[in-house]
Amino acid sequence: MSNIFAIILAAGQGTRMKSKLYKVLHPVCGKPMVEHVIDHIGSLEVERVVTVVGHGAELVKETLGDKSEYVLQAEQLGTAHAVQQAEPILGSLEGTTLVVCGDTPLIRPETMQALFAHHEANHAKATILTAVAENPTGYGRIIRDAAGQVAQIVEQKDASAEQQLVKEINTGTYCFDNKALFAALKQVKNDNAQGEYYLPDVIEILQKQGEVVAAYVTENFDETLGVNDRFALSQAEELMRARINERHMRNGVTIINPATTHISADAVIGSDSVLLPGVIIEGQTVIGEDCKIGPNSHIVNSQIGNNTTIHSSVVLDSQVGNETAVGPFAHLRPQSTLGDHVKIGNFVEVKKSKLGDDTKVSHLSYIGDAEIGSNVNIGCGSITVNYDGKNKFKTTIEDDVFVGCNSNLVAPVTLKKGSFIAAGSTITKEVPEDALAIGRARQENKLGYVSKLNSK
Template sequence: MNISIILAAGEGTRMKSKLPKVLHRVCGKPILEYVINASKGAEIEKNIVIVGHGGDSIREYFKDDSVIFKTQPIGDNTPYGTGFAVMQGIDCIEDDSTVIILYGDTPLITKDTVSKLINYHNSCGYDGTVLTAVVENPTGYGRIIREETGNILKIVEHKDASEEEKEIKEINSGIYCFNGKLLKYALGKIDNNNAQGEYYVTDVISILKEEDYKVGAYIIEDSREIHGVNSRNQLAFSEEIMRNRINSNYMKQGITIINPEHTYIEEGVKIGRDTIIYPGVIIEGNTEIGEDCVIKQNTKILNSIIGDKVEIESSTIEDSSIGDSTHIGPYAHLRPNSRIGKNVKIGNFVEVKNSIIEDNSKAGHLAYIGDAEVGKNVNIGCGVVFVNYNGREKFRTIVGDDAFIGSNSNLVAPVIVKELGYVAAGSTITKEVGEGVLSIARAPQVNKEGWVEKKGYKNHK
């Protein structure tokens, strides 16, 4: 059995935040979620997360039966260190298991790296394996000292390294793979007789080496994967790398992203091939976008389903669906539970909320459509308002197929405009408009001759 122990108990004081460090988000997901997903993606059967500070919030977010939470005690007299944290999961480790130790603040780690480390550890017959990286500037990191055979001789901390050892660029990532039985054995032998008074996992490597167990090292291909998040600056670095990684994957699938550096797409969004995405676009949550769409600048889409050949320009779409060949925007807003049909036009400054608009209908500009059912081939003129709220309750408006709603009209719900019903411009409709009926609901126009001269306004130019 493969087991992961993910250390997520750190306070994260440098984040200067009330939120636990591992719940801060990178491309829409908590940092810890990426680590858990990498572990699960590597087909690790048992995932143990060690929590401490903010543990209740972390447990509340990850309501997942496949994750086992263990709490690291917190207090003035409680020892600390990576070794002590790993000890909290010791009762979940089987003797015949392979255990990988990961960190909850390294969101860039991938399932491929986790798999490769475990496979390397097992295929080479190591009792302990360190994930290492080769970096240009190793200052501050523990150096990997190897034997002639390539096995690890020792890990030397930077402050203890000789000048020759400081020239070594292979460093300790802090991620390890162990035989389960030997890990438990070595954890029982480590102590905190050091300057910090802490228990370190690094000491497990030393103990195994001293007792002639076989200890190896696997060099990671991309050293950025071991980047930890301890500050807002490091969070921004991880965000940039993850965003570029996600966008690169979409482009490999046949999606055009004109400027990847200025396009934000969360992992898990589905996008069809030959869709074009312009700069400034934000796509979040459980969104699905079809093929041959054009998503133009400064559009935001959240938890929505977009059909094929849809064009959206500078608009906001929330928890809604849009049918094929529909045009949205610019500056339109689809609020939650809007269902837009095929070949529909929702134009400039049109807001739709909790409404159905069926195929081939149009609302070209400056309209509010709330709590409505609009049929096919309906024309909604400029300045139309679906008056859905009386101050206490919301009511629905129904507009039948082929109806025409003239500009600057108010439809006061609950009200029905039947099929082929016509509403004259400037009307306020409070009663049903029958099939094929023209409804005019406005006061007669009154022209008062000589009014300007009587008021003395004539010379005020």
């Protein structure tokens, strides 16, 4: 295959989205639409990718980073005009160029690859990605001649009654001989109702020059969905979610109710793991094998070990070890690290803390800014008092420490190895190794006091 390039059209404002967010940055399954497109392109052997930006240019650049080069379409004068902005980068190069819209997140890399292959096999100067639509209303129709070759693209408003019956439609994705593309763009006129320069006009120009124009029909119309409003965005989300869930299930993951399970495009899940209803997995999350997640758990950008259970809990930007149990109703806030065989029970919150192997925080506790060793027991209702209203302080708990219920560990403080904290204590200074610490008022009983109160 010749050198291949790609141009992503991402300059339109997307007024029908009725949003402050630039259209191609609206997420589908947790990832901006345009990032789906560029990642699909990135799985091919593409030499250079150029993204045409306009409205929201800086945000698009920030999102895509060095995955692409960029050109600015300062004034939106149509799709042909947008592609023409890439000429300073690509215009002189030999090869084949894919042109794809940044609001088409569902086109698979396999479909792009098949489009390239069809283009080369037919020695075409242009190849249109087409699809068969049960309801083609609104789409440009692909009109073929008696030999089955593309004769023209007819827009809906210009189509005759007979042409409107045609169900093969133009998806807006193309392959071009690169030099032929930029030569033809110079001949595109804007003598139309919108006063814009349209990319499909390049097809007609090449045909009049006697060049071969081909069309590749994708098997799945849904892939070609372009997102122009919130309804189409919801359709794309549903289709992408089903695709992602199917991939994981075919790779050995059990999803009890796919309709209520949302998994990001970049998540990795090991075989024999089970996802219960209502699970949401976002970002670059990696879940090991033989895990049980849910119901109604939310995991974001986290790493979960093997044989671990996350029960009805929230895990954000954290690491959880092997054979560990979290929940129900626990909250791991960012920068939390749990070792192996750890237990985080119901209504426990952990923030920016490290817990060693075999440590247990079973219920109703807050652990913040702490480093906790192995085989530590944190009793019910205990907290690390890490904030004085201005600054955060660290609590250090070494191995084999037992912290009784309702203890306040006022940071900065260290509990040395094997020490024991009596229930109800407030600890403000270091506890030596193997020592018992009691930090509470001595109990005093007032005999007969209740009878005196009742007699008044």
